[in-house]
Structures are given as C-alpha cells and as structure tokens.
Amino acid sequence: PAEKDAAGTDITLYIKDNTDTENYDRFVDEYGLQSLVKKYSDYIRYPIRMMMTHSHPIPKPEDAGDDWKQEYEEHQELETLNSRIPIWKRKKGEATDEEYNEFYKNSFYDFADPARVITASGEGAVNYNAVLFIPSHAPYDFYTKEYKKGLALYSSGVLIMEKCEDLLPDYFNFVRGVVDSSDLSLNISRELLQQNHQLKLIRRNIEKKIKNELVSMRDNEREKYEDFWKAFGRVIKFGVYSDYGANKDTLSELLIFYSAKEKKMTTLDEYVSAMPEGQKYIYFAASDSTDRAAKLPNTEAVLDHGYDCLLCTEDIDEFCLQILNQYKEKSFKNVGSGNLELETEEEKASSKASSEDNKGLLEAIRDALSGKVKEVRTSSVLKEHPVALSSDGPVSIEMEKVLKNMPGNDGIHSEKVLEINENHPVFQALKDTAAAGDSEKLALYSKILYDQALLIEGLPIEDPVEYAKAVCTLIK
Numbered sequence: 001p002a003e004k005d006a007a008g009t010d011i012t013l014y015i016k017d018n019t020d021t022e023n024y025d026r027f028v029d030e031y032g033l034q035s036l037v038k039k040y041s042d043y044i045r046y047p048i049r050m051m052m053t054h055s056h057p058i059p060k061p062e063d064a065g066d067d068w069k070q071e072y073e074e075h076q077e078l079e080t081l082n083s084r085i086p087i088w089k090r091k092k093g094e095a096t097d098e099e100y101n102e103f104y105k106n107s108f109y110d111f112a113d114p115a116r117v118i119t120a121s122g123e124g125a126v127n128y129n130a131v132l133f134i135p136s137h138a139p140y141d142f143y144t145k146e147y148k149k150g151l152a153l154y155s156s157g158v159l160i161m162e163k164c165e166d167l168l169p170d171y172f173n174f175v176r177g178v179v180d181s182s183d184l185s186l187n188i189s190r191e192l193l194q195q196n197h198q199l200k201l202i203r204r205n206i207e208k209k210i211k212n213e214l215v216s217m218r219d220n221e222r223e224k225y226e227d228f229w230k231a232f233g234r235v236i237k238f239g240v241y242s243d244y245g246a247n248k249d250t251l252s253e254l255l256i257f258y259s260a261k262e263k264k265m266t267t268l269d270e271y272v273s274a275m276p277e278g279q280k281y282i283y284f285a286a287s288d289s290t291d292r293a294a295k296l297p298n299t300e301a302v303l304d305h306g307y308d309c310l311l312c313t314e315d316i317d318e319f320c321l322q323i324l325n326q327y328k329e330k331s332f333k334n335v336g337s338g339n340l341e342l343e344t345e346e347e348k349a350s351s352k353a354s355s356e357d358n359k360g361l362l363e364a365i366r367d368a369l370s371g372k373v374k375e376v377r378t379s380s381v382l383k384e385h386p387v388a389l390s391s392d393g394p395v396s397i398e399m400e401k402v403l404k405n406m407p408g409n410d411g412i413h414s415e416k417v418l419e420i421n422e423n424h425p426v427f428q429a430l431k432d433t434a435a436a437g438d439s440e441k442l443a444l445y446s447k448i449l450y451d452q453a454l455l456i457e458g459l460p461i462e463d464p465v466e467y468a469k470a471v472c473t474l475i476k
Helices: 023-028 030-040 099-106 189-194 197-220 222-245 246-256 268-273 290-295 297-304 317-324 346-358 359-368 397-404 425-435 439-456 464-475
Strands: 048-059 072-079 117-121 127-133 152-154 158-162 176-180 257-261 266-267 281-286 311-312 330-334 375-379 387-391 416-419
Touching: 023 030, 030 158, 072 189, 072 246, 099 117, 099 311, 117 197, 127 197, 176 387, 189 311, 189 375, 197 222, 197 246, 222 246, 222 257, 222 317, 222 346, 246 268, 246 317, 268 281, 281 290, 281 297, 281 317, 290 297, 290 311, 297 311, 297 387, 317 330, 317 397, 330 359, 359 375, 359 416, 359 425, 359 439, 387 397, 416 425, 416 439, 425 439, 439 464
Parallel strands: 152 176, 281 311, 281 330, 375 416
Antiparallel strands: 048 072, 117 127, 127 176, 152 158, 257 266, 257 311, 387 416
C-alpha cells in the first residue's frame, strides 16, 4: 500500500561510480542520453520524452549601468527526443528530395548531397523497408583498411547493427543506407544474422535494385554516371575480377572505358554496336594515361583500320578484361599482345616473305639484344612507327609493370617481341648495315631501337647512360 500524488510507477536507477577505465557519468548527461536515444531508438513509434535544460537571456534592467553584462538563466522543458516516423517507412513521393538529402548528410556525415536515392520495400516472403544512397564522391577513407561497408540494420525501428556487412556485396560497398525489417528478432546475434534466410533475400533484392538504378543513371544521366565512375568504377572492376569472375555477368554492362575513336567514355554495348563488319575483336590498350595509350604504335594501327580501341589506364583494367574474356561473343584483344589480325591476306604473304628474306638480319638483331627479347619480326601494320614492343605469353607488358610493383614479384617478366616496320626507312638502314658487314654498328642500332620501344611503352630503359652515349655516337 502506498500513497502517490499521480498514477504511475517511478523507476530509480543508481549509476556506478566512475573508474579509471569506464566513465559512467555519461548515462546521466543530458547530451549523452539524447545521443543514445537518437542512435538506437529514434524510430520507436512511441514518444521518448525527457526534461531538457535550456538557457535564455535575462532582459537588461532599465537602471543597468554601462558595465552591465548579459546574463542567462536556465529552465527545463519536456521534449520528445525521438523523431518516431522513419523516412524509409514513407513512400518516395511522401518525402521530398531535401528531406532525403538532409537525412543522408546527418546520418552518414557527408557534406554533399547523394548522387542517387533508392527506396526499396518487400512484402511476402520477407517484409522490409529500405532507403539507400549512392554517394556523389568517395569518402576520404574509402580506399583504406579503416573503411567498413554495410547498411544500418533495424528491426521495427530499433537499431540492431550500425553496419551490417552481409547486406551488401563487396562491389557495391560504396552504398550507404538503412534497412528495417519486422521479421528480424531484436536480440539476434551476428552469427545468426549470417545464416538468416530473410537477410539473404533482402540482400538479393537490394543488389538488383542498386544495379537497376546504376543502369538507369548510365542511360539517362550519363554525365552523373561518369562522375560516379570516377569515384567508384575501380570497385566495380574489382568485382568483375574477384571470385574468379563469378559476378562478371552481373557487372559487365556497368563497365565504361575511354574510346580512342569517339574520344569519350563508352560502354561495351556501345562499342560492340559500333563495330564495323568484319571486326573480330574488342581491342584495348593498357597504359598509365589515355594520351600515352592512344599513341602506342599498335593502337594507331588499330585506329588506322577503322576499328575503335578502349584505352585502359588503371592497374586493374587488364585483369578485369582478361577475366571477362568475351562480351556478346566478341573476344577481347590487347593491342600489345602481338598478332592483332589486322593484315589482309596479301599483307600476311608479304610479311611472311619479308621475314624469310631477312631471317639472318632478324636473328642478328635478336642476338645483339642478348636475350632481352624472345623474337624479332617484321610488321606491315605499324605505319609511321619504326618499332613496337609486343608480348608473347600470358603476361603482357603492362601487366608486368603492375605485378613488379607488388612485393615478391621481381622475377616476373613478359616475353617481349620486337616488331620492326618493314616499310620504314629505319629497316632499310638496318639491311644496309648488315649488308656492309658492320656488326658493331648493327648491334648499336639494335640496342637504340629496343630502348626506344621500351620508352614508347612507358618502361624504364636498363642503362640510360649507355643509351645517351649510343645516341651521341650516331650524332657524331
């Protein structure tokens, strides 16, 4: 039995004393309590109220002197701390773009509006509501170990996990957002979440939704999609390459590369659709910049035949296209791989005859290079360039550069082939030198041409001093 002035029950909690390792005072701090409610219970449908302290200025007295200073007094007001109605529970038309942008910036600590807002929901096998955001730029820690993917996971408005990694595949790790499902238990563990059937269904639905939105952005807002690609395209390419290409069919239509012919970004669909009749391959050139890739001798040879060439400038590009292997029954071919199959039957016959006629010269050049190249051969497609390097084997020249930057890969080398333009005056000079029997001069020419081919490919020459001396010898 008891007597009270008002109905209801008071519950008094006694907070522990602070220790050296734990500060329990935060649970009686107004701001701390407000933050906890905002973080974990902001979307509970019932109001959570608390007396909050505010201060307001005391009016200046009429008889105050010149030395009067503004004073304040505190007062308390009963306030509702939680917003109660989550934005993801509303239909997309019920919330404005400004509300979505404000929610994104406040929840995920970004200064810029998102590039795309995605709403999703499901009923039946699994019930959920979600609002997802594609950022307009990469977070400062995006490519660091500290960055963690994942969506905030709620159950009936109560936060279960700040970043649920199982809701997103790695290749969509840039997506931020919230998923709320009433089918999940509030006290579900991380281990049970990984085996949860409803969670897997939600993940599949979300993945499809994200891809569809990216395709829509690519087709309808190309400029915005290209900005997105600059920020996150690398992640999509890694998604194609990882897991032995398990996701390449899902992601291939999202890929875009710079077109040497069109001088703009192009999709693989657009490339294949524009291919002239008779073109067998999707040609690509790999280098550290589009300008250098476009100037490679074999790139110019491809363009001279009326074919387009994709210019790849990231270290992942060649690995991505190799694992992709084909797109719409068209195989990919690296212009640095040697046989580009650009020659007509007449040109092939001419090259074969030229190689036979100059077999001794080509072998002498190869010997002069002391095993630096696997083969020396003539080419009829190089046009203005006297020489070019190509590779023969699974490791391309550009791949060699990438792998050598990784620890423990110093011994990896591409098998290089030196191609000499049979229609260039330089080749005639080589033949004249060989005919004159000047083996020393032929060796000098061979080394200079090889070093020039290395420089064209963006590779370092082994001995810059020796190269400079060789050039000076020719100038004398």
